[in-house]
Amino acid sequence: MSEIFDFNGAKGSGWSQPEPMKKDAINTVPSSLRRSTLPRWPRASEPELVRHYTWLSQRNFGIDTGFYPLGSCTMKHNPRINERIVQLPGIDRIHPLQPEHQIQGLLSIFYEMQEMLEICAGMDQVTLQPVAGAQGEFTAIRCIQEYHRQNGDIQRDKVIVPDSAHGTNPASAAMCGYEIVEIPSGDDGRLDLDALRAAVGEDTAAMMITNPSTLGIFEPDIAEAAEIVHTAGGQMYYDGANFNAILGKTDPGRMGFDAVHYNLHKTFSQPHGGGGPGSGPIGVKSHLADFLPSPIADREETEDGGATGDGYRYFWRTPPNSIGKVQQWHGNSGAVVRAWAYYRRYGRELELMSEHAVLNANYLRHQIMNPNQEHQKSIHSMPVDGAPTEVVKHEFTLSMMPLKETTGVTGKDIAKRLLDYGYMSPTLYFPMIVPECLMIEPTETESREVLDKFAEDFLTILSEDPEVIQTAPHTTDVRRVDEVLAARTLVLRKEFED
């Protein structure tokens, strides 16, 4: 193994630069403020660094290397045209504070994306500023908070979340200062309306929920839940992480939601990049629109045809009671442009994307849960559904509890063994209400052959020697990593000897 700090060659730089315009520029820094010693960065040439980062890339698993059934994360293929487009100087070399007339094309793309997202979610106004799903949640809850304050409803200090919610929901509401009320799911994994009725009151600010739920099942009582919360004077917030399941089939507006966030890095194929960037626009109903962050793209008709030739002049608008800003600029514009290109490929056929996502999830679930005779004979224990249901949406959960009871093999062991077969592991131990949970989301961009092979390999693992599974992975770049040691020793940077 080599580290970048192993490169410590000749002084100078792995990158050529012109000389400073002026020789004594160091004199512009007062002597008491001058840097005493330079940072101990590597000294490497371009060829050395190209090889280093190519080597690192080869030790990293992405959608491009194999099937990535990571539940709740929607790891679909990232079309390459999107990457080519964001290299254009008309996005890469743009400053967000340039005069409006210089960025009419960017503004028109923002406007088109706002409108498209409004239509898809049944909302009245979208802002593209939040840069991640969690920041979208935070932004929407801030708008709801200001809405209640303006109505004099300052006693509303609680936000309700189901126990199956993504961790970001309660964390985002807490950052706005709310107390969290967690309500238990019913025995069938669905929302428990009686628990909700018992939880709402004059102190309810909002309820945050995702539908389909993190179990991958559609909440049939969602409209009634919305009515319960609204009757109590609260607002309904839709966590759009699972939007890939329902686009074009239903929308949060119809279900009774007041605000929603979208994950452009899930539903609209912005690449996840090893943990980001994301983009988390939010949409709201008209009563919340005045509170949205500033600015929003808007347009007016113009007689000169407009800079893009569509008859409009585009401009930035500040909502009258805006909460201000949640990111310093206008959001992750590059992610918005990628998502725009992705949307243009589908247009009004976006529904096809959801149909195939749901088709693939149900098909894979069926293939796993209905093993052939040979498998039936040899496997130790079948997993059980996290939630019993006829059809799932874009993902499903499996409890490996029976296997653990018969062999001691855990969900984590199965996850690690899947790595040996060339797959990314499903999401592990989430939602927490399903014991030994594996959460599987194949997405629409996997072929039937890949799904068949995965089901086959999954069932094969279930019949393997438990010892082999428990000591997995065997074939990866490193063996099972000691996370406890990492947390105990906390080696968080290179320590230099000099």
Add this chain to the structure above:
Amino acid sequence: MDQLPNLGREQEMLDSMGLKSIDDLFSDIPEDVRRMDPLPLRGPQSEEEIWADAQHLLGANIDLDSRPSFLSAGLARNFVPTMVPMLATRGEFLTSYTPYQPEVSQGMLQAMWEFQTMVSELVGLPVSNVSMYDASTAAAEAITTAVRVKGRKATQKGVVYVSQFVPPHRLSVIENYTQGVGIELRTLEHNSDGMVNLEAASVAAGACAVYVEQPNAFGELDEGITQMKEIIGENTALIIGVDAVSLGIVEAPGNYGADIVVGEGQPFGIGPTAGGPIYGLFACKKDYLRLMPGRIVGKTLDEDGNDAFTLTLSTREQHIRRHRATSNICSNETLIALMGAMHMALLGPEGLEKLALRVAATTEVTKQAISGIPGVELVDPNTPNFREFAVKLPGNAADAVAHMDAAGVLGGFPMGEWWDSMSSYLLIGCDERTTQSDIDALVSALTAWVEEVSA
């Protein structure tokens, strides 16, 4: 549809499940919430058509490289080495998720551990995370972190002093992140020459934290900030916002007492890209480690005793701690931080120093040239600047920018957009790419406007 490998094979897949139609898959959605009509959107396009439209629309934008540009105000018109986007967008990096499975994610984990080390070295503090969204959320979450750490010992409970010259678009983010959690923001005053008022700063002793930027919004370097830690004391956190490139020649804040350093990482790794994706730097002393936001990578061993990397201290994070988490951050800006790491590694220590000297040089040359225009005055003539400086104009700066724009020069940022009282102030931003002919064009365009308003 090229993106859907099972198109045309739906029926055979449905048959194998004993289902009749795609509609059966959505039968669990109650009719009263079902959408029955198609989405009222435009038709699908081919890749060629999308590319043509992208070229047309983005081509309607005027990019910074197409004319002399002096607009900075917190984002840099930089030059990103060609290697950076080519390697960072390799599919193995680009299409991976947060590295929850370290055994198959050693590449990104190691790259982020190396990133942590380089950021740590840059700012002079021992701990760095894997990135925040941008400089503004980094500053905001530095403040909430400091309040968590210093809250108990602080004599001014929940109070944080924020420099008067933090630009409003950054301050607004800070306000949103702090308003609901019992934090009171108070103003840290500056003197009329732009420098922090060190006498007044003593009021901050006993508060939870002080947030101040070096250089400030006017691009001014402030020697007095090196005395801040002594003034506010051990029980008050000193948070410094930096221009990352400046640290090639300006002292690392960790060496003059900073507890947390934040800043915009963007000059390393990615173009201004219309404001995002960019990334925020966040580094701190060890006392803040367990209450800080964001992903952190640690070096450890695998089962066979080989070196390995993994995410660590995740018990701080939302997916474990839920509403008691130190932050809601989940997706961050890892890929852009990777680009930053590549850019930093290419520069090396001497390359960083040279880059900073190039920016310092163009700033100084531009400043001298502009101050020679009759009627144009430097706002603070005796203070040193890095990257930016402010001038007072004989009229409205927004008018000047519009006038220069018509002459093909992006002349800077009218500061009246930030502070009403500064409507005649123009903020001029320079960078390593500023040329003598850019400066000549700016001087000529600004002179023409001054002559027009003075006539």
